[in-house]
Amino acid sequence: MAILDPTQLIRADLSDFPPYSMGHVPLADLDHLVKLDLNENPYGASPKAIAALAQMRHYHRYIGQDELRADIARYVGVDADHVVASNGADEIIDLVQRVFINRGDAIVDCPPSFEMYAFFARVNGARIISVPRRDDFSIDVEMIESVIASEAKQSPTRGSEIVSSRDPSTPLRSAQDALLAMTKLLFLTRPNNPDGGITAHADIERLLALPVILVLDEAYAEFAGESYAARVPTQSNLIVLRTFSKWAGLASLRVGYCIAPKVVAAKILQIKPPENVNAAGIVAARASLADRDYLMDNVRRIVAERERLSGELAQVGFLQPLPSHANFLLCRVINRDAKAIQTALAQRDILIRAFKSPRLSDYIRIAVGTPEQDAVLLSALGNL
Ligand SMILES: Cc1ncc(COP(=O)(O)O)c(C=O)c1O
Known part of the structure; x- marks a missing residue:
């Protein structure tokens, strides 16, 4: 009997995958x-979240996220159809990419920033267009505008760095893949991790005018006291990411969420694992909102x-x-x-x-x- 070597079947583009530690x-x-x-x-x-966890009687059941979505919707001031909860904000970064990324599509990343955007881009076979922040950690809006404009014409802009997550010798599946490849998502952290700086409103408006989806990661919004969440219902290319890890102290219970255009939220709900947020996370997050x-x-x-x-x-x-x-x-x-x-x-x-x-x-x-x-x-x- 032939001995199967599983390494020969593992995706070639994962061979030099840098681990996230x-x-x-x-x-x-x-x-x-x-x-x-x-x-x-x-x-x-919150002590009330800890008490709610202890009082929960249904850990042996599969629990859905609809009540949590409704609570989050009230918290951020949007309709619940805009909200999807996830296993930490990390998972929603992955889910958003899975909804949009075809092989060969690109995301724009502005390092130094949160590293999970590029991490999941590699997992999802996206190209990463890196537009580095300036020395003072502000984003380079002109460069972002020009890479997105020139990507549309298939020619990378000087100064930006294109990091392909797939082996360049591996051809796209078909000529059609190459024709359809697009720059789709622009990830921006506000306030940014690691520096804590906040992108100016005028710059956000310029980014929202671009022909891409702006994925605004607001993991630290409660500390900044401002958010773009309420803008989502009237802005078709904006997705806001939030989490209970930081302000609500639930990092290890893994509850994050996005506020997205309804069609996008519906698509994420359709493709996500059915019980991606566990019952403990749901109970603790709801109790946290009640003890805000x-x-x-x-x-x-x-x-x-x-x-x-x-x-x-x-x-x-x-x-x-x-x-x-x-x-x-x-x-x-x-x-x-x-x-x-x-x-x-x-x-x-x-x-x-x-x-x-x-x-x-x-x-x-x-x-x-x-x-x-x-x-x-x-x-x-x-x-x-
Ligand atoms: C900017 C940013 N986004 C997302 C996350 C991940 O949050 P979560 O714990 O909800 O996965 C972090 C965690 O440090 C972060 O700094």
Whole structure:
């Protein structure tokens, strides 16, 4: 009998797939770590969400997301037909791409930014057109406009980088594929991760005028206090992504959602796994929306602490924090090695983020903790 080698059947374009590593720590370590590396909420979930999880009697049933969609719709002020909930915002990034991306189609990404747009583009066989942010992390609107215009004519623009996620020697399935290949999705994070900056309204209007779908990732919207969600019903090329991971402290329960044009939301509902949001996530997210005042008090505390922490970090002597509209601070490291700072803090049980990419090699990112956690961080930084 012939022995089947499964590697020969695995997609060739996945052969050099770069893994996405979050650096998870064992559950047992979470109690003693000062964990400021993944932009989590230091105050945790609402006690009412925790109580609702304990009281839930139906974990043995398959549960749908319609009640959650209705609650989210009321929260953001749109009709429920615009809303689809997902297993974290991560999953909705994948689902949106699956709805739009044919082999050879392109997404536009503006790095440095959240890396999952490019990650899922690779999984979904999309081309990634990379339009890097400027030195101050603002987006290059002119470059985005020109790559989208020139892509329409099939000629890449100078300055932008086209990263093909498929092996260039692999032909498109048919000549028709090549003819139909289009730039379809423009991903933009607002506020941006890792810097916390917020794209100006005038720039958003220019992007909305382009012949692509603007996928606006508002994972940190509650900290910024503004959102484009209510615009979706009157803007046919806008999809807004949100999550309960940050403001509601539900990162590990994995509840995200999108607000999309009704036809798009209907298509996502049609292709997604039926119970993509689990019952615990649904129960906790609904209880969080019902306990919004408590959670938004925590958001306000984090925002106030962000401003205080930023001032303190600027005093450390080798850090320059950037202005942020989110729950984290990107700091430029002056005359020191960013990785060495991360390692030295980790030895003291304090986790912060340093970056592999050359563009961010002189930066560290610190999530805003409680005042007590931030005091531990500041004292450690003072002793480095
Ligand atoms: C900009 C951005 N979008 C989406 C996510 C993912 O959110 P979720 O936990 O809902 O998958 C994150 C998480 O850090 C993020 O920073």
